[in-house]
Amino acid sequence: xEFMAPTITCAEILKEAVSDPSNxxxxxxxxxxxxxxxxxQLCEALAAIDGSQFKTDKWERPNNGGGGVTCVxxxxxxxEKAGVGVSVVHGTLSKNAIQQMKSxxxxxxxxxxxxxxxxxxxxxxxxSPHVPTMHFNYRFFxxxxxxxxxxxxxxxxxxxPTYLHEGDATHFHTTLKAACDxxxxxxxxxxxxxxxxxxxxxxxxxxxxxxGIFFDDLDYIPINDAFSxxxxxxxxxxxxxxxxxKQHMDEKxxxxxxxxxxxxxxxxxxxxxxxxxxxxxxxxxxxxxxESILMSLPLNARWEYMNxxxxxxxxxxxxxxxxxxWC
Numbered sequence: 001x002e003f004m005a006p007t008i009t010c011a012e013i014l015k016e017a018v019s020d021p022s023n024x025x026x027x028x029x030x031x032x033x034x035x036x037x038x039x040x041q042l043c044e045a046l047a048a049i050d051g052s053q054f055k056t057d058k059w060e061r062p063n064n065g066g067g068g069v070t071c072v073x074x075x076x077x078x079x080e081k082a083g084v085g086v087s088v089v090h091g092t093l094s095k096n097a098i099q100q101m102k103s104x105x106x107x108x109x110x111x112x113x114x115x116x117x118x119x120x121x122x123x124x125x126x127x128s129p130h131v132p133t134m135h136f137n138y139r140f141f142x143x144x145x146x147x148x149x150x151x152x153x154x155x156x157x158x159x160x161p162t163y164l165h166e167g168d169a170t171h172f173h174t175t176l177k178a179a180c181d182x183x184x185x186x187x188x189x190x191x192x193x194x195x196x197x198x199x200x201x202x203x204x205x206x207x208x209x210x211x212g213i214f215f216d217d218l219d220y221i222p223i224n225d226a227f228s229x230x231x232x233x234x235x236x237x238x239x240x241x242x243x244x245x246k247q248h249m250d251e252k253x254x255x256x257x258x259x260x261x262x263x264x265x266x267x268x269x270x271x272x273x274x275x276x277x278x279x280x281x282x283x284x285x286x287x288x289x290x291e292s293i294l295m296s297l298p299l300n301a302r303w304e305y306m307n308x309x310x311x312x313x314x315x316x317x318x319x320x321x322x323x324x325x326w327c
Contacts, residue, residue, distance in 0.1 A: 035120035132161035154216035160209030173326035175240035262302035
């Protein structure tokens with residue numbers, strides 16, 4: 001079905017399909033309500049800019065394994081593809097997923113591990129090569145273990161421009177730093193470095209974009225503090241990105257600039273399919289919903305043999321090969 005974003009009521013859509021707030025799991029229920037609200041706010045903001053409709057796709061996993069809502073706007077006036085997905089799922093981890101977690105140092109025992117995962121993920125691919133792509137993801141994961149639970153938060157937000165506008169990168173990073181500094185002055189430099197290292201395309205020897213913040217396995221502070229930090233990061237998404245769209249969306253561009261955008265989209269695809277841990281985990285999850293997992297991919301991309309970038313394009317490449325401090 002289709003909807004104009006101001007009418008979206010994700011809480012109603014998910015009320016029967018996803019989870020039972022009476023289960024006593026306060027953080028999981030609070031996280032669920034928070035990510036549904038953030039999805040609504042972002043969809044409203046993007047639809048107001050584009051003037052087009054989102055498609056809302058409610059989905060459920062087999063065997064009462066939870067579900068989610070994926071909202072996608074394609075071929076709009078401003079956005080080539082804008083996706084905002086919420087998932088609240090539970091079930092049994094596959095052997096491949098267990099091995100991936102063990103490789104990160106998680107002590108999981110046996111070949112059958114129950115899990116619960118809640119998250120919001122979004123990728124915005126604008127039409128204009130002057131408006132950067134933005135991605136964010138915030139998630140909560142827990143595994144029952146006896147009378148207790150293993151739990152952790154993860155996520156981050158990063159910016160991927162086609163052409164470097166230094167003011168955009170500065171604004172984006174400054175907004176994220178302010179959100180981090182509310183909780184600890186150590187968070188931004190630590191998670192900014194982690195982001196630079198994570199979103200690095202090894203086979204290209206360049207970063208995917210100009211970075212942001214990224215963290216995983218956040219379980220070493222009290223759970224309420226971790227949740228509060230994640231909410232601050234999520235609340236920074238709209239103020240960090242929407243001003244950049246409005247600033248550049250009406251700027252004129254050339255066919256050559258569009259071709260360069262498609263080449264950069266190709267790099268985005270390469271990272272997501274080859275290196276992204278979240279994509280690989282999703283593909284290895286039993287009864288995975290492929291449409292939602294691959295929502296992050298652009299509608300169009302290009303791979304050109306031995307492309308020789310121009311001088312303006314080299315400005316971006318220099319930053320991608322040598323990440324900067326933006327604030």
